[in-house]
Amino acid sequence: MEHNQRERSELHEVLQGSGERPDRSLVITRRTFLHRSLLTGTAGAAAYGWFPLINTLDLALGAQQGFKFAWISDTHLYPKDVNTRFVDKAVRATKEVIAMRPAADFLMFGGDLAQLGDPVELDLGNEILKEVKIKKYFIPGEHDWYLDMGQRWTKLFGQPNWTFDHKGVRFVGLDTVSRGPDYWTAKKMSPKERMGHMATLDGSVAGAWAGVGRDQLEWLGKTLSDWRKDAPVVVFSHNPLYEYYPPWNFWVRDWREVNEVLRPFTNVTNIHGHTHQVLYNELGKMRSIGMLATSWPWPYAPQGVPALTKCMVRADPGDHFDGVGWSSLTLTAANKVENEYVMWRKDVLAEAATDSGCADNVNQETHPRVADQAWPYYGAYK
Amino acid sequence: MKIARYGFVAAGAFLGLMMISQALAHKAKHSPEQLKAFEDVFMEQVRLGDLLFHGDEAAQKKLGVQLSKTGMACAMCHPFGTDVHPHEFPKFQEQIGQFATLRDMINWCVEKPNEGVKLEPDSPAMKALETYIYYSNRGSTLDPGRH
Numbered sequence: 001m002e003h004n005q006r007e008r009s010e011l012h013e014v015l016q017g018s019g020e021r022p023d024r025s026l027v028i029t030r031r032t033f034l035h036r037s038l039l040t041g042t043a044g045a046a047a048y049g050w051f052p053l054i055n056t057l058d059l060a061l062g063a064q065q066g067f068k069f070a071w072i073s074d075t076h077l078y079p080k081d082v083n084t085r086f087v088d089k090a091v092r093a094t095k096e097v098i099a100m101r102p103a104a105d106f107l108m109f110g111g112d113l114a115q116l117g118d119p120v121e122l123d124l125g126n127e128i129l130k131e132v133k134i135k136k137y138f139i140p141g142e143h144d145w146y147l148d149m150g151q152r153w154t155k156l157f158g159q160p161n162w163t164f165d166h167k168g169v170r171f172v173g174l175d176t177v178s179r180g181p182d183y184w185t186a187k188k189m190s191p192k193e194r195m196g197h198m199a200t201l202d203g204s205v206a207g208a209w210a211g212v213g214r215d216q217l218e219w220l221g222k223t224l225s226d227w228r229k230d231a232p233v234v235v236f237s238h239n240p241l242y243e244y245y246p247p248w249n250f251w252v253r254d255w256r257e258v259n260e261v262l263r264p265f266t267n268v269t270n271i272h273g274h275t276h277q278v279l280y281n282e283l284g285k286m287r288s289i290g291m292l293a294t295s296w297p298w299p300y301a302p303q304g305v306p307a308l309t310k311c312m313v314r315a316d317p318g319d320h321f322d323g324v325g326w327s328s329l330t331l332t333a334a335n336k337v338e339n340e341y342v343m344w345r346k347d348v349l350a351e352a353a354t355d356s357g358c359a360d361n362v363n364q365e366t367h368p369r370v371a372d373q374a375w376p377y378y379g380a381y382k
Numbered sequence: 383m384k385i386a387r388y389g390f391v392a393a394g395a396f397l398g399l400m401m402i403s404q405a406l407a408h409k410a411k412h413s414p415e416q417l418k419a420f421e422d423v424f425m426e427q428v429r430l431g432d433l434l435f436h437g438d439e440a441a442q443k444k445l446g447v448q449l450s451k452t453g454m455a456c457a458m459c460h461p462f463g464t465d466v467h468p469h470e471f472p473k474f475q476e477q478i479g480q481f482a483t484l485r486d487m488i489n490w491c492v493e494k495p496n497e498g499v500k501l502e503p504d505s506p507a508m509k510a511l512e513t514y515i516y517y518s519n520r521g522s523t524l525d526p527g528r529h
Contacts, residue, residue: 083452115453200436202461248461296458299465317459317495318477363469363528365521366462370425371432 067167070097071327072129073110073238073273074293076143077121085320086115089294089344090128093326096342097132100328105166107132110273110291111141111177111238117195119152126156137162141238141274142177142209146198147191150178161216163223170227174237175216176252180209201248201298204372208246208253210239217254221261232267239274240290242283245301247368250275262286276324277357278341281306292341297323300357302364311358312343321345424513431514434507435463447507450496456511459495463518470528484512 075090097107109129114121122144129136138157145153154160160175183206184194197205212220224233235241241258244250252258262268263284270288276298279290290309297315305311315323321344330338412420433441437455442448449456460466468484475482478490485503488511492498501508 078453083454085452200457202457203436296454299460302462302464314465316477317491320495361464363523363525364464364467364519366464366518367520368462369432369436370517371429371436371438 066330067105068100068102068328068330070100070104070107071110071271071291071329072097072107072294073291073326074112074141074276074295075125075128076112076115076293076295077125077128078115079118079120080124086295087124087128089321089324090125092344093294093342094128094131096326104134104328106135106137108173108236108271109136109138110236110271111139112143112273112293112295113138113141113153114144116192116199117144117147117152119148122152122156137164137171137173137236139173139236139238140175140177142180142198143195145177146180147195161219169232169234170224172220172223172233172235174212174220174235174241176210176212176237176239176241179211179213181207183207201250202369203249204368206249208249208251210249210252211254212252212258213254217257217261220258224261224265227265229264230266233262233265233269235262235268235270235286237270237272240272240279240281240288241270241286242281242288242306243304244275244279244281244306245304248301250301259284259286271329278309278312279306280308280310282308289339291327292323292325292343294324294326300361302361302366305358309358314357314360316345319345427510427513428517431510431512431517434511435460435514442507445505445507445510447499447501447505449492449498449501449507452497454496456491456496463515466515466519467522467528468512468515468519469522469524470526473527473529484515488512488515 072090072093075086075093077086077090080087097104107129113125113129140150140153140157140160144150150160160178161173163170163172165171180198183197187205189197197203198209200206227233237252239252240250241252242255243252266285268286270286271291272288273291273293275290276293276296277290277300278292279288281288281290288306297312299314300311312323323343323345325341325343328340328342330340430441434445434447434449435456437450437457471484471487472481474480475487475490477494478486480486482490485508488508489500489503493500501511
């Protein structure tokens with residue numbers, strides 16, 4: 001752990017460069033967080049904490065006119081006869097996106113629609129999201145992919161990577177999940193076993209699976225080759241495009257190469273899911289925003305939470321709607337973007353270190369699992 | 383009479399010797415084989431607890447327990463046992479509304495978020511879960527009562 005931390009810190013220093021920041025016009029201020037529940041009609045509401053300017057990113061430089069889009073991800077749907085809790089929350093997020101006024105230009109779904117890649121789960125998610133009539137874009141999560149290696153997902157949602165321009169902004173969807181190294185053949189795993197291991201965040205059997213891949217890096221470079229270097233680029237990825245706590249597979253293993261491709265561009269924002277928590281990071285000229293899940297919140301990692309992150313408060317495990325939600329992003333005519341975390345409970349972001357989810361884990365030292373070393377894994381206790 | 387007295391003395395001497403030998407045995411240095419045996423017993427509990435914590439069906443079936451009815455597993459909110467904080471128990475636990483031990487909290491999580499079947503406090507499954515949680519958090523500063 002300490003070795004990882006040291007290595008990450010050194011790499012960060014090398015890549016960050018002296019005095020390099022995403023955009024000079026980005027002003028870190030504080031802003032009141034507004035809790036809002038559209039479904040129950042208690043819009044507006046009170047201030048419960050502060051967080052640094054995830055809100056006023058200078059994202060839409062050159063945007064022709066203001067617009068809004070919505071982000072939902074990490075619904076982790078089980079079949080209804082197993083667990084309706086996550087279904088209810090996905091439905092709630094969907095209804096709230098539909099209720100947006102003015103309507104969002106599009107909905108971005110950031111991966112992990114399903115929990116175990118079951119076609120029943122993917123079909124259920126597709127049915128729920130069908131209610132949203134605006135344009136929808138999808139990228140996959142590992143939970144969507146490894147039961148049938150993406151067959152059902154691509155049938156429902158098409159290519160896992162894509163690009164489009166919208167009102168002066170180039171949007172790119174990256175597939176960071178489908179290139180997991182083959183750890184299953186040698187162990188003669190069934191598809192269900194493979195999916196089970198891929199669905200375990202802190203498992204070591206699947207290895208470092210998240211990656212963009214050489215071919216997609218080339219595609220990304222070509223995709224951006226005709227784009228002005230100072231024009232806004234928004235890259236959607238399921239996993240963060242930086243190294244955040246490798247033992248939990250929060251990272252993309254070829255993040256350095258991704259950063260090299262994006263380095264010439266001065267206004268890059270990466271919006272990602274997967275980590276199920278409020279995160280903010282800067283690497284070179286790229287800023288990354290971590291979005292919430294609708295399903296459940298992960299705790300912050302014991303080490304390596306980006307220094308600029310203002311952590312959300314540790315969620316109450318007895319409250320299924322605590323620490324979860326979705327996001328509404330508004331690109332204003334003044335070339336600013338407001339990212340509002342639409343969280344379903346109050347007291348979710350902390351001003352002080354006390355009671356924040358980060359401070360909560362500083363007295364903790366955790367260690368990797370040992371059961372993964374036993375094989376055969378399944379059935380060991382039959 | 384004399385014989386009886388000798389008998390008592392002999393029995394007393396025997397018991398005394400037994401106690402001394404027990405005490406000496408307890409103080410004797412553990413052999414590498416003994417230490418390995420202790421370690422094996424402990425690590426087996428860690429492995430079993432690890433599997434239970436990660437929702438392994440075979441392990442649950444073997445012990446006759448059902449830790450979740452929602453598909454959720456402990457590790458889905460607590461990777462590596464993070465945010466479990468065993469070193470902070472016992473403490474007043476807000477969700478339970480009472481002074482609680484780690485075992486109380488494990489059972490609360492099984493029953494409430496996971497909607498599973500509560501464990502007997504001294505059951506093998508509870509001991510294994512407790513072992514895994516402590517092992518995962520070894521090195522954390524002992525801080526009972528902390529919130």
